[in-house]
Amino acid sequence: MTSLAFYLTATVLLAQSTVAFNCSTLPVYVDIHRRAVHDSPVFQYGSFIGVGSQAQNQSLWPSLSQNHISFAGANYCNKNGTVDVECTKHTGGTFNPEDSTTFINMKNFQSLDKNSNQSFVGTFGQDDVHLYTHYFETDGASQTLLPNSTIEIATSGSIQKPSIVGMGLDSTVLQDLVTNNLIAGKTYSLYIGQGFERASGLVNGSNVFGGYDSGRFTGQVHQYDMKEANLNPMTVTVKDIYISDPNGANVSLFDTAAFPSMTSQPAQFEAQITTDQYPLSLPYQITQNFISHLNAEEDNYWGDHSLKLKDAFSGSLSIVLDDGFTVTIPSEVLSNVSNITPIQSRPNKTDDQPFLLSAAFLTQVYLMADFEARQFYLAQAIQKNNVVMPQTFCPRSIPVAYQRPKQSKWVSQGLVGAVIGGVIGGIGILAFLWCFILGYKRRRAEKKAEARQMEEGRKAKFAQMDIEEFDPPPKANKKPSFWKKG
Template sequence: MSISNTPRLRPSLKLCTAILAFSAIQTASAFDCSIQPVYIDIHAREVHGTEVFQIGAFIGVGSPAQNQSLSPSLRQNQTSVASIDFCKNSKLANCSISTHGNFDESASSSWSQEENYKSLDKTTPIGNSTFGTEVFHLYTHYFESNPAWETNVNSTLEVADSGNNNPGIVGLGQNSTLLQSLADSKIIAGRTLSYYGGSNTPRAGGSINGSISWGGYDAGRFVEPTHQYNMDLSNADFLPLTVTDIRIASSDGATNVSLLDSAKFPNLGKGNHSFTGRLSTDQFPLSLPYQITQNFIKTLSAVPSDYTDGSLRISKPFNGSMTFTLSDGFQVTLPHDVLYNVSGISPVADRKQDDNSPFYLTLPFLAQVYLMMDYEASVFHLATAVQDNNIDYNKYVMPTTFCPHSTPKMYKVPSKSDFKKNGLIGALIGGTIAGIALTTLSVFIIMLCRQQRHINRKEKEERILARRLKTLQTVGFEPMEEVKENDRERTPLVRKVKFWA
C-alpha cells in the first residue's frame, strides 16, 4: 500500500479556505467597479431663497430643482435643508443668509412626505423636522464659466422647520442616506466616498475649492503614501486618529517645541500623553486636550477672542507651523497662514479644564489632507492633499472609481520621451544629424555604383580583346615586339603577353 507524500489540508482548514475563497469571489462580484464616480465641488454660489452666495456642496432638491449649497457633515447621516419658514422659528445669526438655501415643499411635484420616518441621527442640532422622499440633483461643475450637468437620485430629505444651527447639511455619516441611495440605485460602485475640505472658506483664507466624490476619489488631489485607519462604528464621530505629538516650529528656527513634551511642560505630568482626536466638519477650530491647549497658549501668547466658536487669538505675530504626528508616523502640517493670519485668530479653540467633550481634528486639519472612506470595509484612508492647481498632476479633476476593499492610488504623470523633454531643439539637432548621414550615404552609394560600372566595362573590354588574340593565334600571326611596361598608361587593356605560332 503506497502512501502519497502530497500535503493535505485538514478538513477544518479545507472548509476555512473554501469559505475565504468564496467570500473573496463574492466580495469582488458584489460591486461593479466600472461605474464612474459622481463628483461635486464645494464653493460659493447663489442658492434658492436668497441672492447671497454661500459656500457648500452644489446639490439641488425637488422638481423643478431648488438649488442648495450644503455644508458637509461627517457626523450627520440625514441630508437636511431649511424650510421657507425656518428663520421665523430660529435664533440663527443672520438666518436669511446662513441656511445655505431653503426648500418650498409646495413648489415641488416630486415631494412625498413620510409621516412615520425615524431619523438615523440619534442627536442632531436641528429642531422640528419633516421627512420625505425627494429627487436630488447632484451637480458636476468643473469650470465656473461652464454649465453643470447633473446626476439624479431619489432619497430621503429632512426639512427643518426650527432650530438655532445651520440646517443646510449633506450627511456623510456612517449611515449616510444619500450615499446609500446612490449605491442601491447602482449609480456608484459601492458605499465609498472621498472628501476634501478645500481652503476657500473665509476662515481658511485660501482659494482651492473643496469636493465630494461619491463612489470615487480625485486621483490628482493627493500624493502617496496613503495611510489606512479603522472606523469606530460605535461612535457617531466614527473617524478616530491617535495623535502622538504636536510641534510648533517657527520659520527662523527660534521656536521648535513639542506641546506634548513633559520636560518642557511639567503640567502634563508623567506617562503617555497621546490622545484620540476625531475628524469633524461640524466646527472650525481644533478641540484639543486641556493641558495641551494651555501649552499652545503659553507657547504662542494666545488669548481668548470674541469668536462664538471659542477660537483663541495669537497676540504676537508668529511666522511658523503646527505639525501633528499620528500613531503610524503620518505628519499633517498646518502652515503659517493657517496658524496665524492677518486677524491673529488661531485654528485652536479654548477649552475649560472640566470639559469632557471629545477632542476634534477639524476643518484646518482636513484642509491639509485628502479623506477617502470605504464604508463597506469600515476603513478610511488619509493622504497629504495637493493644494497647488498648477502642477502637472493636479491641473485637472481626475475622478476615479473607489472600488470597495481597495486602496486609492494617486495619478502619476506618464514619463516623457526624449523628444518631448528636449522639444524643438532636439528635433532640429536630430533632423540635421539624420540629414548629414543620409547625404553621406547617398554620395557613398553613387561612388560605389560608378566604380562598379568602371570595373564591368574593363572586364567586358578584356573579354573582347581575349577573343581577338585567340583568333590571331589560330592563323599563325606573331607580334613583332613585346608590350613594354611603360606602355601601360597608353594601352591599359593590353597585358604583357608573348604570342607565338
C-alpha cells in the first residue's frame, strides 16, 4: 500500500513546480519583419534586436537547432581584403564590439553547439541585448533590456545568415531572460512569417519569449514531446502527404495505386521541424512521386535544390501528422510565380540526412515550445491577425487560442438588429402620430379661439352701431296695422 509520505512528497514537488514560476510575468514580444540594419545597404528580414551600447540594430533569424544569439562581425563579409557586397545583403547587420562600451570578451567560453551544422566560426562575449517590441511598423518601438547576455560574434564562414536567435534546447538568450526575471519560464513561440525573399510574401512574423500570441493561431492545439537526441528536437511523425488539384481531387504520395512503381506503401517517417532552410526535405520515394505527379525537375535558383514545375499548378499539398493534424501548403506557396516549389530534391535512396519540415512548413504553422517540460505545440497559424495579443506561457500549461465572444443566432443572423430597428421604428411612428394629434388639437383650438374672437368682435361692432329693432308680426285675426318703432 502506498505510504502517506509518498503522497506528501508528490504534493510538495507539485507545489514547488508551480510556485517556481511567476506566471504573472508578462512575455517579451519581438516582431519579425524587414527593416534597416547596421552597416548594410538593404533592408533585411528578421527579429528586431540590437546589441551593445550604443545599440547596433540587427535583424536576427530564429534557429530551432542552435543555442546562441549571434551577430555577424564587422569583417564577416571581407573576402581577401575585398567586401563582398552580396554577402552584406544577408548578414542581418554587423556588430563591432569595439564600438560598444559594455562588451566583455569571453575567451574561454565553450560553445553549446558542438553537434550543430553551423558553418561559421566566431568568438564569444557578453553585452547588452536590446529586444524591441514593435507592434506596428508605423509606431515607435519600446525595448526590453537584457544586460550582460552571452553572445557569439561570427568572424568568418559560409553561412548566409550568421545573425541568429538561437532557440535550441540550451538557448542562452532564453536562459538569460529567465535569470533576469524578465519572463515566467523557458517558453517560447514562433511564427516565421512570409516577408522574407525566398517566401516572396507580405506577412510578418513574431517571437514571443515566455509567452505566445493568442491571436496568431486558431483551432485545436496539438501537443508533442521533444526528442532531445535530434539536432532539431521538435520532431513529429508524418503519416500521409497528398496533393489536391484545383477541382478538389486528392492524390496521396503514399498510394501504391497512384504510383505503381512503388512495390509497397511507404512507412510513416519522422521529420524534424527546422528554420535552417526553406524547402522541405522528404523521403526519396515520396520526393520521386511528387516529381512524377507534377512533372517537376531539379532546380537550384535559390541555392537550396528546390524542385521546379515545368507547368503551372494551382493546387495545394497537405501534410498529415500521426495525430491527425493536417497542415496545408496553399497554391501560392507550393508553386510561386516562377513555378519553384518548397520541396527539395533528394539525391538517392541511401541518403541518410534527416527529413525536414522547414520554414515553408512554418509559414502555415504557429509553434509554441515549453523547454521546461520538453514539450512543444503546433496549431494552424492565422496569416493576417489585426491585433497582437501576447499571453504569458506558463511552463507545463497548454496555450489557448483567442476566442471571439460567442454570439447567439439572433446576433449572428442580424435578428437583434432587426428587432431593435423595429422597436425604434415603431417608437418613431408612435411619436409621429402623437405629434400629429397634438398639432391637430392645437390647430382646432386655435380655430375655435379665432371664431370666438370674431364673434365677440362682431357683437362689439353691433353695440357701437344705431340699429333699428321691430316688433314681431301681428297675429292672425287682428287687423293689419303698421309696425311702429317702439
